[in-house]
Amino acid sequence: MAVLHNRVSQEELKKLLYQETTPRTTISFYQYFTVDDPQQFRDELYIHLNALKVFGRIYIAKEGINAQVSVPSDNVEAFRNYLYSIAPLNGLRLNIAVDDDGKSFWVLKIKVRQKIVADGITDPAFSMENKGRYVNAIQMNELLQDEDTVVIDMRNHYEYEVGHFEKAIEIPSDTFREQLPMAVNMMQDKKEKNIIMYCTGGIRCEKASAYMLHNGFNNVFHLEGGIINYAKQAKENNLDSKFIGKNFVFDDRLGERITNDIIARCHQCGEPADTHTNCKNEACHLLFIQCAACAEKYDGCCSEACQTVYNLPIEVQKEMRKGIKKGTMIFNKSKQRLRPRLNERNAKG
Numbered sequence: 001m002a003v004l005h006n007r008v009s010q011e012e013l014k015k016l017l018y019q020e021t022t023p024r025t026t027i028s029f030y031q032y033f034t035v036d037d038p039q040q041f042r043d044e045l046y047i048h049l050n051a052l053k054v055f056g057r058i059y060i061a062k063e064g065i066n067a068q069v070s071v072p073s074d075n076v077e078a079f080r081n082y083l084y085s086i087a088p089l090n091g092l093r094l095n096i097a098v099d100d101d102g103k104s105f106w107v108l109k110i111k112v113r114q115k116i117v118a119d120g121i122t123d124p125a126f127s128m129e130n131k132g133r134y135v136n137a138i139q140m141n142e143l144l145q146d147e148d149t150v151v152i153d154m155r156n157h158y159e160y161e162v163g164h165f166e167k168a169i170e171i172p173s174d175t176f177r178e179q180l181p182m183a184v185n186m187m188q189d190k191k192e193k194n195i196i197m198y199c200t201g202g203i204r205c206e207k208a209s210a211y212m213l214h215n216g217f218n219n220v221f222h223l224e225g226g227i228i229n230y231a232k233q234a235k236e237n238n239l240d241s242k243f244i245g246k247n248f249v250f251d252d253r254l255g256e257r258i259t260n261d262i263i264a265r266c267h268q269c270g271e272p273a274d275t276h277t278n279c280k281n282e283a284c285h286l287l288f289i290q291c292a293a294c295a296e297k298y299d300g301c302c303s304e305a306c307q308t309v310y311n312l313p314i315e316v317q318k319e320m321r322k323g324i325k326k327g328t329m330i331f332n333k334s335k336q337r338l339r340p341r342l343n344e345r346n347a348k349g
Contacts, residue, residue, distance in 0.1 A: 026097035104251035120177030132209025132220035137233035163245030281306035
C-alpha cells in the first residue's frame with residue numbers, strides 16, 4: 001500500500017535537506033477549477049509527487065489547488081509533465097522563485113481545505129468565472145503611468161512593509177477575508193478608474209478581482225502570476241522594476257529580493273532592514289524584522305526577556321513552555337499588536 005503521509009520527524013527531515021547535494025528549484029502555482037473529490041485528488045497527488053521527491057505545502061479544495069513546492073532540479077521536467085497530464089492543469093503557469101537557495105521546504109504536506117485561499121465569501125452568486133483581466137509586466141508598467149490607474153496590494157501588512165509597487169495602496173488589515181470588503185469600500189469613489197490588484201503569486205488578486213466585479217466595479221485587472229512572475233518578465237524584457245524592495249514568501253526563506261532597495265526598518269532599533277525572522281524563543285516565535293546588529297545583540301530574539309529564556313538550558317525552556325497555547329499572541333503577525341508588543345518588551349530592557 002502506498003504511503004500517503006510523512007513518517008519522519010520534522011527535525012530529521014530538515015537535517016536531511018541541508019545534507020542534500022542535489023540542487024532544488026522552488027516553484028509556486030495555483031489553479032481555480034472544480035475538484036469533485038478533494039481527498040481522492042489529494043491522495044493521488046501525494047503518491048506521484050512523493051515519488052519525485054517533491055517537498056512543499058499544497059492545499060486542495062473543491063475550488064482548486066494552491067501550491068508552493070521545492071523540486072529536485074533534475075525532476076522539474078517530470079514534475080511539469082505530471083501536472084500537465086491532469087486535464088485542468090494542462091499548460092498551468094509555474095512560477096519559478098526569483099531568489100532561491102533550494103532550501104525552502106523539507107517535507108511534503110498536502111492538505112484538504114474548504115477553500116484554497118480563505119476569503120470569507122458566503123454569497124452563493126459569487127463566481128470565479130467572472131474575474132478581472134490579466135496584465136503582464138509590460139502592461140503593468142504602462143498602466144502605472146496612467147493617472148486613472150489605482151494599484152491595490154492584496155497582501156498582508158508584513159508583506160507590504162518590505163516591498164511593494166510604486167504608489168500601491170495598502171489595505172490595512174491582517175487577513176485576506178477582511179481585506180476583500182475593505183477594498184470594495186475604499187474604492188467606492190474610484191469605480192471608473194483602472195483598478196489593478198496584485199499579490200505574491202496571483203491567487204489572492206485573482207479572487208479579489210472577481211470579488212470587485214461582483215460588487216459593481218468595471219475596469220478591474222490583476223497581475224498575472226503576481227510579483228514572482230512580474231519580476232521574471234521584467235528581467236526578460238529589460239524593464240525597470242516598478243516593484244521596489246523584497247517579496248515576502250511563505251516558506252523557510254521568508255523573502256526573495258526583487259530590487260536592492262531596503263524600504264523597511266528594524267523593529268528593534270529602527271535602522272533600515274528588511275530581513276524577517278521568527279523569535280528564537282520557541283515559546284514566542286514572533287515574526288518580525290531584525291537587522292544584523294540586533295540579531296547579534298539579542299541572539300535572534302525579539303526582546304531581552306525572550307533572549308534570557310532562549311539562553312536557558314533546553315530542558316528548562318521545555319518546562320517553561322508547558323501549557324502555553326501557541327495562539328495569536330505567540331505567532332502573531334498582526335499590525336495592531338506587533339509594534340506595541342515589541343515596544344513593551346524592549347522598554348523593559
